[in-house]
Amino acid sequence: MSSKQTPATRARQDQVVAEARRYQAQQEQSYRAQALKLYPWICARCGREFSGKKLRELTVHHKDHNHDNNPPDGSNWELLCLYCHENEHARQQVADVYGETTPGEDREPLSTYKPFADLKDLLQRKT
Numbered sequence: 871m872s873s874k875q876t877p878a879t880r881a882r883q884d885q886v887v888a889e890a891r892r893y894q895a896q897q898e899q900s901y902r903a904q905a906l907k908l909y910p911w912i913c914a915r916c917g918r919e920f921s922g923k924k925l926r927e928l929t930v931h932h933k934d935h936n937h938d939n940n941p942p943d944g945s946n947w948e949l950l951c952l953y954c955h956e957n958e959h960a961r962q963q964v965a966d967v968y969g970e971t972t973p974g975e976d977r978e979p980l981s982t983y984k985p986f987a988d989l990k991d992l993l994q995r996k997t
Contacts, residue, residue, distance in 0.1 A: 901940045901947065905930045908944040915954035929955045935962060 875883075911920045911928060920928045931950045932939060939946045950958060 902930050904940075904942070905944055905947045905949060909947075909949050912949070913951040913954050914948040915950055915958070918951055920951070927952050931955050931958060 906925075906928075911925060912918065913920070913928065914931075928949050928951060931948050933946050933948060936946070
């Protein structure tokens, strides 16, 4: 089987990608517009205020990290500046790598070893 694509196949793939990007941009605009109407134009983390041209630096963060969860009351959103939004996602990635739980998530930790569990008893015996 040849690895080269026919022009028709390539055109179809380009069309699908373009439709997906349009849909995503449309979804983002609708919940972003809603969030900007619901919340003050202030970053929920650093408290920086936004207006005018700088408003584009204010982004909508999904608290549960599910971009399809867009309730009309905005309960899954918070407005974050670009820097705080990036930091939030970086923290989530680190938590995923190390298997740590995030707020609102219930799961068993990967390790149950507690190195200092008996330290208090050991210290009391020495005195």
